[in-house]
Amino acid sequence: MATIQEVAKRAGVSKATVSRVLSGNGYVGQQKREQVLQAIAETGYRPNLLARNLATRTSQTIGLVITNTLYSGSYFTEMMAHSARILEQQGRQLILADGKHTAEQEQAAIQFLLDLRCDGIIIYPRFLSIDALDTIISRHKQPILVINRRLRVNQSYCIFSDQHASSATAVNHLLAQGHRDIAFITGSPDSPTGIERLSGYRAALNLAGIEADPARIVAGKWTAQSGMAAVDRLLAHGVTFSALVASNDEMAIGAIKRLTECQIAVPEQVSVIGFDDIPLAPYITPSLSSMKLPVTEMIDETIQRLLTMLDGGDWHPQAPFTASLMLRDSVAQGPGSG
Incomplete structure (x- = not known):
């Protein structure tokens, strides 16, 4: 493996000149720069990244x-x-x-x-x-x-993104459609996102004067299989519900599958809303209504803020991002709509 000394010798310059070309720090004339770059190409020299990072204090x-x-x-x-x-x-x-x-x-x-x-x-x-x-x-x-x-x-x-408010938005839409008996499939119990979404569900019902029935709240694990299992538990305990909110789309899809297998029509008998608006959501039957989180916008904001900080700029706190309800065929009016 070629060394920086070999590059310097081939280019006819000092090691310090090669280092300045590699780091981009300090002036090097155009002719010498081209000599160094040509020597690097001819020798196949690869700089020590750790050493370069230490010298330049940046790793890109x-x-x-x-x-x-x-x-x-x-x-x-x-x-x-x-x-x-x-x-x-x-x-x-x-x-x-x-x-x-x-x-x-x-x-x-x-x-x-x-x-x-x-x-x-x-x-x-x-x-x-x-x-x-x-x-x-x-x-x-x-x-x-x-x-x-x-x-x-x-x-x-x-x-x-305000997960509490997003969950409340989903529940409020169902309430506006005349649903009162709304079941909820939680995420994993140790998930902060899951906890916030459950909190939003409870808050929306409470604001509507409806006490959240513990029997209508079933634990899930973010998978389609756990969505199916949640419906099994609801039905096994004789719980009545005209609508269901699942903490993510995979569990919602699992829930729809099990409801359909049990000859419970979606949305005619049970309306379903999920979270995350995955690419598959519009293509299942019925197409799934879902709370869409602005993932790309959040990443754009994160990276722009990070790069601004690296450049020495200031950044002030911003309001939380909000989710949007993507309303599709899995939601219909409830028994209290008339």
């Missing part, structure tokens, strides 16, 4: 931390793909680190990216608490931006 990389249990979902696929596209346009590389299964492992993933000298880090946390995230951000010079959590201290470092 951005780290992304997401726990591996979330990789397969459409929401997170879109998030990762759009992040990579935007950073490619900015001439930067995206490095993905696995947050695994605990708060300690999420923190270790952040530290791994910091040790790689990523210029900045984006995290979609599953386990780290708000206080822990605020502490981590405050301790490091590199900007660490948090998606989908509302921070208390470092409010300019978080980008989020």
